[in-house]
Amino acid sequence: MMQFNRCTAFLGLIILWCLTIAQAFGQTHKTERVVALSGPSKQRYELNSGWLCKNVKEVSRSGAELSRADFSVKNWMPATVPGTILTTLVNNSKIPDPFYGMNNTKIPDVYHTGNDHYTYWFVKDFEEKAIGNEQVWLEFRGINYKAELFLNGKKINKEKLEGMHLRHHYNITGLLAANGKNRLAVIVYPPDFPGAPNGGQGGDGTIARGLTTQYTAGWDWIQPIRDRNTGIWDKVTIEKTRMVNLKNPHIITLVPGKRLPEGPQQPAVIKVSAELENPTSKAVHGFLQYKLAGQLIRKAATLVPNQTTTVSLPDFTLQNPKLWWPNGYGKQDLYSLKLSFVSNSSELLDEEKVNVGVRQIDNIWNEHTRSMGAYVNGQKVFIKGGNWIISDAMLRFSDARYDAEIRYHKDMNLNLIRIWGGAITERPEFYNACDKYGLLVFQDFWFSGDCNGRWEDPMKKDDQWTRRNYPDNHNLVLTAAEDQIKMIRNHPSLAFWCGGNEITPPDDILLPLRDEILPRLDGTRKFFDFSNSDEMSFNDLGGNGDGPYGIQDPKSFWGNRTFPYNSEVGSVGVGDYVSLQRFIPEENMTAPQFKGKVDSVWNYHRYIGYDEHIDPYGKPKNARDFAMKAQLVNYDQYRALMEGYSSHMWDWYTGSIIWKTQNPWTALRGQMYDYYLDVNACLYGLRKGAAPLHVMMNPLDSMVSVVNNGFSTRRNLMVQASVYDMEGKNYFYSQAFNEVGASSVRKLFKMDQFLKKLDKKEEVFVLLRILDGQKAILSENIYWLPAKDGNYSGLQQMKNAALEVKATVISKGKIVVSLSNAPGNPVAFFNRIALINRETGKRILPAFFDDNYVSVLPGETKKITIEYTDESGLKKALEVYGWNVPEQKIEIN
Structure with a gap:
């Protein structure tokens, strides 16, 4: 037995020596055997409870004193971290819920109070110490707007932190208390230029002088957020490693050729690299490695002291990969990839886990439509998107809320979400949900035409040329851009980068970002200079642009041509009566009347008029009646919007993005579900109109057609059309067998002559269905047509159905x-x-x-x-x- 053990050990040393030599020359080692690793996995946890805070005007001590464990914080207020000052004040009942009624008007605004009113000290006690060669790291994933950090009587950051869109990472090993009992103290300052909340888009615009959320000074869909999102607004994390910190891994997947979601796949190429930080005074020798599909890919590396080294692994060819597809086109398969760095003695020094979606996204100009076309895994995808602001205007984020909101977008049959430039780079948890549900993401950087000078605006303090150079610190923007790109670049759902909303950044930001930073840090995604640039969409109707906004005649979506890849096209979105009750006091529950004065609370919550579109269903008797009739309009609007765009797929359009699908507060416009995550009819009208296989009728000429968004021809389909009158009598019209080509629209027949025969009927329902060979219903669509005068008097007189x-x-x-x-x-x-x-x-x-x-x-x-x-x-x-x-x-x- 002793002789056998010695031989085995000797053979193991030979294998390890050969493997080391091979990897030193950058070879890929492919085997089922993984070298045994010693040492614990990375320990990471959040500091998300037990925080206390106090306003700066009530604190006379320094950060060094406050961060000592013996300093009493007995009377300090419990703080919500991650969160904003406003969130903490609401949670401690110091201010009323700003999303209810007119409560927001009762909360002091930072512009009027001065910054000290929302400048707070935060303290947090935690237990941690480093043993042996362990390294302890502190990360703030987001602070708004400036901050100073202290730990156990010592200052962590030499210079004051600045900028909302930036992570801050520190090695605190040498600052930890010997007994493991530590105190962290952080002072957080609001933006230097909070901006006057004067009712303009972004207030007076000066909020954009800093690198922060522009919407917080107010917009046409939200009232000002009084603290301008000041606070430790994102996660605070402690992590422990050995001598090496593996960070910012980068995974690229290349999927050549034109693929289908089903069947065997040709190989894909996986490219992996990572940054390796060695904070010690000695060189570290080891291997960067990962295992995928039963094979180990590794490369030897020597990490010099006190430096960060980027190591690129050999490319890996993944056989028969499971591909990631957008919603409606295929599955969202994900591979779990554990990237680790091990020493030459097989000690695990650090590791990171990444979910990898194998896909390739390309953009090809469509000369016919004069707009960009999106391709995923070689297949063209008709973009059906929604504009997203932010999950919560007080930054109360959670995995569960993100998951629910993105699932709603999946349920709408959308395949893209655009992150609007006046808010944030969305969080990794948002992207996790998009990865899961198949929503491509169009990520803006932090600029808007309103604040950054696209238009002359009397509400703005500075002229266009001054605003054109916002924010003040351009180097800070570039630093933040690099950081945020690294934070989200591995997500398969991230599809496009965009310089800003309706305007480019200044040239000394735009050009480095476009020509150097993105190619270096990503290199795989299309960058649009701004959201409605010529490069994205152009036509002879007036160049680039977006809109229209507000409620429209449903026929207009079919007949009026807009921009061929419309980044913002919108309508209304009031919730039902139960939704309204959540934030409108009973005394303000007054139904808006066409051409009438709107109640103050409705107006404050940015109600957009339904104009004459409610009255054809009968003038609202009360708010409950109004809300019910609004749902009919909601459903009809968004179904018609997506049907109209789909009917001209690849002819007029390569896609459209709805302005907007959600609100981060209790607004009364542009939403498919309310702030409380309750659905309204917009969602289901849109879901119907955006279905991957859909039968529909053009209201202009009664042409029935079928849309097939899939990559394969659909054969042996029966299309049925029927008409029901208000009493429920069925007048069967037509049925036909058809096939519909891949990613196309097929016109079938008109119903105009048949409908004319029913002129004696006041109004009718038109039922359209697609059936398969087993008579299963694949698509169903019911329209309610008005009388000749445009009114729905027949609906108003319908008998009840039990x-x-x-x-x-x-x-x-x-x-x-x-x-x-x-x-x-x-x-x-x-x-x-x-x-x-x-x-x-x-x-x-x-x-x-x-x-x-x-x-x-x-x-x-x-x-x-x-x-x-x-x-x-x-x-x-x-x-x-x-x-x-x-x-x-x-x-x-």
Whole structure:
């Protein structure tokens, strides 16, 4: 036995020596065997509780004193970290909820109070110490706007930190207390130029003199955020490594050729590199390595003392890769890649885990449409996008909220989200959700035409040329850009970079960013100089641009040509009555009237008029009636928007991006779900119009057509068209077998002559369906057509339909609802389903419906699936009501 052990050990040394020699020459080692590693994995945790704070005017001691463990902070206020000053004050009941009613007007604004009012000291006690060769690192992922840091009586940062969009990373090993009991003290200052909240876009514009969120001075969809997002707003993390800190890994995937989501795949190439920081006084020898698909890829490296070295591994050819696709086109497969650095003696010194989506994104100019076309894995993708501001205007982010919001975008059948330039570089948790659900991301940098000088604006303090050079510190912008690129570049969902919203950065920012920084740090994604640049979209109707905004005649989306890759096209989005009750006081629940004066609270929350589009359904009797009729308009607007763009796919358009799909506060415009994550009819109208396989009717000429967004021809499809009158009688019209080519629109037949025969009918419903060979419904679409005078008097006179509703739990967090309408009834029209807490009557949020605001035909049953987060002891019920269906509460089996 002794002889066997000696031989085995000797053979192991020979293998390790050969492997070392091979890797020293940059060879890829491919084997199932992984060298055993010693030492613990990286320890990382957040400092996200136990923080205390106090206003600077109440503190007379220095940071060195405050950061000593023996300094008493007995009477300090509990602080929310990560979070803003405003969040902490709300959580301590020092100010009212600024999102409710007119409460925001009761909160002092930093522009009027001076910066000291929102300058706060934060302290946090934590236990940590370094043992042996351990290194301890402190990271702030975001502070707004300036800060000074102290630990155990010593200052950490030599110069005051500045800039919201920037991570700060420190080796604190030498500052830790010997007994492991440490205190961190941080003073945070608001932006130097908070800007006057004078009602302009970004207030007087001077908020843009600093590198911070421009929207916080106010916009046409939000009121000013009084502290301008001041605070330790993002995660604070402690991590422990050995002698090496592996950071900013970079993974590139190359997928040549034109691929399909199904079947075997040709190989893809994986390129991996990382930064390796050696904070010690001695050189470190070892290997950077990772394992993928059962194979180990590694490279020898020598890390010189007190320096950071970038190491690139040999390219790896991944056989038959599982590819990542945008929503609606295929699966979002992800590989888990653990990148590690080990010493020559196989001691694990540090590691990072990265989820890798294997895909390639390209942009090719479409000469016919005069706009850029997006290609993923060699396939052209028709962009159906939404503009995103930020999850919460008080920066109360969470993984669960991000996941819910991005899932809603998936449920809308969208495939892209654009991050608007007046907010932030979105967080890795946002990108994780986009990776999961298949939403491509169009990431703006931090500029806007409003604040940065595109237009002459009497609301702005400075002239256009002065604003054109905002922010003041251009070097800071470039430093932040490098950092934020490194933070998010590995996410497969990140598809495009953009210099700014409707304007480029100044040239001494734009040119280094475009020509040097992005090629060096990324090199795989298209960079648009600004969001509606000629390079993205251009036509003879007026060059580049965006819009229109606001409510429109649904026919206009079909007939009026706009910009061929429209970065912002928008409409309305008021929630239902329950949504309005969450933030509008009862005394202000007054229905807006066409051409009438709007209530002060509605106006404050940026209500955008529904103009004459509500009145055809009957002048609203009250706010509840208004909200119900608004949902009809919402649904019709967004269905028509996406259908109109899709009908001209590859002819007029390569894509469109809706302004906007969500609000970071309780606004009354541009949203598919409200701030509380409750859905409205916009979401389901858009979901219908953006379906990957969809049958639709052009309201201009009644042409029925089918859209196929898939990469393969759809064959053996039966398209049916029927008409129902207000009593529920069915007038069957047509059926036809057809095939529809890949990524195309096919016109089938017009219904105008048939509809003319029904002129005697006041109004009708038009039912369109696509069926497969087994008669399963693949697509269904129901239009409600007005009378000749444009009014819906027939809808107003419809008889009630007694809808039979059953609900059954089929698994944890999943319910199936059955809606049945008896023969002889009229159409059970436009039914809203809500999942509620049976004891409180409040809605359970978020809840995800595979359809909502649904209509059930006479003699038919429709099934709806609901998914939600189930909690122990949660008693659930269902609430259902419709246009002509009385409200009912249903027990769940």
